[in-house]
Amino acid sequence: MKNMLKGLGAALCVALPFLAQAPAGAATPAAAGAADQALVQRGAYLAQLGDCAACHTAPKGKPFAGGLPMNTPMGRIYVTNITPDAQTGIGGYTEADFARALREGVAKDGHNLYPAMPYPSYAKVNDGDVKALYAFFMHGVAPVQQANRESDIKWPLNMRWPLMFWNMAFLEKGPYRDKPGKDVAWNRGAYLVQGLGHCGSCHTPRGVGFQESALDESGSAFLSGALLDGWFASNLTGEHNTGLGRWSDEDLRTFLKTGANRHASAFGAMTSVINNSTQALNDQDVAAVSKYLKSLPPVGGNGAPAYTYDPQATKVSLDRPANDAGARVYTAYCMHCHGVDGRGFAPMLAPLAGNPNVLAKDASSLINVTLNGTGDLVINGVPSPFPMPGFAAVLDDKQIADVLSFVRAGWNNGAPAVAAAEVAKLRQSTQAGR
Known part of the structure; x- marks a missing residue:
């Protein structure tokens, strides 16, 4: 369950300014030849898993052309154009530029991205999936010439160089590695939840530096629920009352595909996640995500005894x-x-x-x-x-x-x-x- 992050610290569940404007006259890898259509198709599926459209497509806007306003504790920022337009989008990005922006939060021109773009999660995406995503955005997305808008954040808070130190403290580099002793489905679910799904961006509490308190199941706060932008992103651990403890595997798979089950319905940013992302999961990936989430031990809760119905x-x-x-x-x-x-x-x-x-x-x-x-x-x-x-x-x-x-x-x-x-x-x- 992902959710959709709407601002640094207050809402960090969706992908944000991920790419900078390409300089005039830059090379355009988007025009470098026909891409492998199977790779493009795979990249399209991965872009849905990452819910890229939720942030990079504004209401009534053209796909991935940016412009969506997002509130942060420091001010409003605007999502960038990630179409393959050479002037205003990412048409000048090489695959290495793309990978660095996606996984390290550094744009082509070297400036640091706000972690409203969930690159601490995308850092776990493997090389093959990065290649497929690049192929999709360069060859499967229509270029749109739409200039990016500057943020409303005032000086000195709009300076980006301090983010280098944020990355040094909180960014864990390196793609996801399978956990020994876990089967293929569990590891696939962990990879999707922690990586492209970036579920922790919304559902994990934040620390004093607005960093996620845990990036995987080794941290007790991971996916235990968090407040962001006026919504409380639910507890996704096995807690019986406020988490998924009473949900069966079928309940969870139904929710991911339809946004509703016998326990609850999606609302707020999670509606966008269901609409743009999780309903597109194939059956194998739905089962993997459910298996991983259902394996998480109970954390948090309201301190009350296990719920029993009494009308x-x-x-x-x-x-x-x-x-x-x-x-x-x-x-x-x-x-x-x-x-x-x-x-x-x-x-x-x-x-x-x-x-x-x-x-x-x-x-x-x-x-x-x-x-x-x-x-x-x-x-x-x-x-x-x-x-x-x-x-x-x-x-x-x-x-x-x-x-x-x-x-x-x-x-x-x-x-x-x-x-x-x-x-x-x-x-x-x-x-x-x-």
């Missing part, structure tokens, strides 16, 4: 909603989709009872999706018929806090209440500029 107390509240402010909001706005029993109509309409996102200690995702809704899941070209609508214009901060507190307590969920101040804070940050 009785919640049913009493819903029978007498006048006595409970949250129940009143739920019966008016939520119950027709999510049900009296809290089980929704999965996978079409998400369950709330036992949903790992409901049980998480951090309620940011619940607040955000209630305020702003979520985009359509589009599977095999067909949009989901029941996307979550936003209620920012309908419900005030207290009403949203009340209903989410009701949901987090209901059906034996046992999660902490939500304060109106939390809702107000996310309303302000997510509604700005809308």
